[in-house]
Amino acid sequence: MTTVDAAAANSDPTAQVDALVAEVVPGVRAPTVRRCDVVVVTGPWLAGVSSMVSVLTERLPRRLVMEAAELTPGEVPLAVVFVVSAAAALTESDCALLDAVAAHTDVVIGVVSKIDAHRHWRQMQAVARQTLAEYAPRYRGVPWVGAAAAPQRGVPHVDDVVGELVDQLEGGDSDRRNRLRSWEFQLRTDADRVDHDARAHGRRTRVMQLQEQRDEVVRQRRMSKSERAIALRSRIAQARVQLSHFARKRCSSVRSELAEDAAGMSRRRFAEFETYVHDRLGAVVAEVDQGVTDHLADVAQELGLSIDPGAGQAAPSPQLDIGRPPLASRRLETQLMAVLGVGFGLGVALTLSRIFAHLAPELAAIGVAGCAGVGVAATVWVVRIRGLLRDRVVLDRWVGEATNGVRLVAQERVGLRVVAAESALTAELAGRNETEAARAASRVAALDRELHEHAAATARAVAVRERQLPGLRLALAKVRAELGESDPVGAAVAADE
Structure with missing residues (x-):
């Protein structure tokens, strides 16, 4: 610094104050306000x-x-001239109004107005002085005067106000004190900002919210995966039981229908009945397959999955082979029936011959011939009826065996279809779980990045506070000491330094 600059700094109160602060905290940001040659009344x-x-x-x-x-x-x-009415007590909001206007100004004069109309204005002045001093320690030394700027009678009484203003602005070091007050406000604001950034109450709240969101994403992912797996196993087990019951019930119904048809079957319809049974049992198998397809589609839709309508049909499945009914003639049984039929017919013929035994000889011969014919007819009828009944029994047994075979085939097909569907749905569910896991991982990664950014910002703010806050508090204590105010925190910092 040159000799001229040093002399100018010594003569300029503002430069002196700036140099004082810069000596304590080099490089600190100076107040950016512009001091105007103005007296403000508020x-x-x-x-x-x-x-x-x-x-x-x-x-x-x-x-x-x-x-x-x-x-x-x-x-x-x-x-700053702070005017309060003698008719109303000073409130905290009124003090805040003054604080906003006089943040960078140390020259403050308190005025109780309307003293011409209120005799108790001195008591109101004392109350206002106490209220303002309790609001902020800096206002303890504020001078208070009474005034009547617009009295109801007489001339305005503002001599005390004018005299106090002249004394403060012309007779004292107002420029230096105002600059100190600007520095006090600037340093206090910077210290509060640095400390607030390090404490980061809002950031901690955001971090808690992010942690809760992260835990919720992980919990929802785990719960949804377990719930879907349990729901799939439960619905597949129910489908296996329900479809097996449906196959058994359908085969039992068809068995009853075909047994009833076989009981009234004539010999001429045996070939037709065999074809009918094959077609009917094939239709039952197709019906069971369609029922399985529809039921599995409903299960997939309920679980929010998709399944191929023919799932499991391409896999090897048991073939339906019910064979033909064993209606071939049995020689020994036929011979036995012929013997029994001859005996039955002979008995019928002998019984009828007794009726014609006492007739005339020419009529007796006719009666014998007729009895012999009836006996032969009875023999043939018994043999044919016995053969038809045997064939019906064979058909009924064949129908029972065929329906049992179809039931086994249908149940096996149900089991294969359900297993194939379970594999397909499990694979699709695994794919969906992978997709949701990737989405959840992406969300968790984003939350972790934001948490890391907040942690880094908090660490930087704490480092800034540890580096800057002691110097700011030391400078603030120095400025307040110049203003004649006490600062316990700054004094402690200064003692540590």
């Missing part, structure tokens, strides 16, 4: 702010007096 509603502005404008022609709303962003005044 206060609560109906406190007489506008009247005070008008009167002070007349009494201080060399000063620009305005209300706080007329300042542009970034501009701060030289002094």
Whole structure:
């Protein structure tokens, strides 16, 4: 620094304050506000702010007096006149209004207005002084005066206000104190920001939300996988039982129908009945297959899966072979029936011959011939009826064996179809589980990345706080000491340094 620059810095209070702070914390960000040669009048509603502005404008022609709303962003005044009414007690919101206007200004004058109409204004002034001091320690030294900017009678009484302003702005070190107050606000704001960033209450809440979301994604993935597997096993087991019962019930129904048909079958329809039985049992097998297809499709739809309608049909399945009914003639049985039939016919003929025994000789011969014919007819009838009954019994037994065979074939086909469907549905479910696992893994990875980013940001904020906060607090303590204010935290930091 040259000799001229050093002399200028020593004569400029603002430069002196900046140098003081830079000595404690080199490179700290300086306040960016623009100090205007303005006196700002502010206060609560109906406190007489506008009247005070008008009167002070007349009494201080060399000063620009305005209300706080007329300042542009970034501009701060030289002094702040805080006007409160003697008719109303000062509130915390009124103090906050002053705090917003005088954040960068140390020259603050408290004014109790309307003292002409309220005799107890001194008590209200004491209450306002105490309330403002309790709101912020910096306001403990604020001077308070009474005024009547727009009295009901007489001239305005603002001499104390004008005198206090002149003393503060012209007789003291207002420029230095205002610069110190700007630095105090700037350092306090930076320290609070650094500390808030390191504490990161909002970030911790977000981290908790992310962790809960991650746990929920993992839990839902695990639960959905288990639920789908259990549902598939349960529905396949139910389908196996229900379809097996359906096959048995259908074969039993067909067995009853065919047995009834066989009981009334004539010899001429034997060949036709055999073809009918083959077609009927083949239709039962096809019906069972279709029932299996429909039932498995319903199971797949219920589980949210898809299945080939012909699943399991391409696999090797038992063939339906019911053979032919064993209706071939049995020689010994035929001979026995012939003997029995001859005996039966002979008995019938002898019984009838007794009727014609006492007739005339020419009629007796005719009667014998007739009895012999009847006996032969009875013999033939008995043999044919016995053969038909035997064939019907054979057909019934053949129908029973055929339906039993069809039942076994149908049950085996049901088992094969269900096993094939279970394999297909399990494979598709595994593919879907893989897809959902990949989607869940992608979601978890995204949440983990965000959690890592928050952890890194928190670590950086803590490092910044550990690096910057002690210096900021030390500078803040120094500035407050220059302002005559105590700072326990900053004093402790300064002691540690």
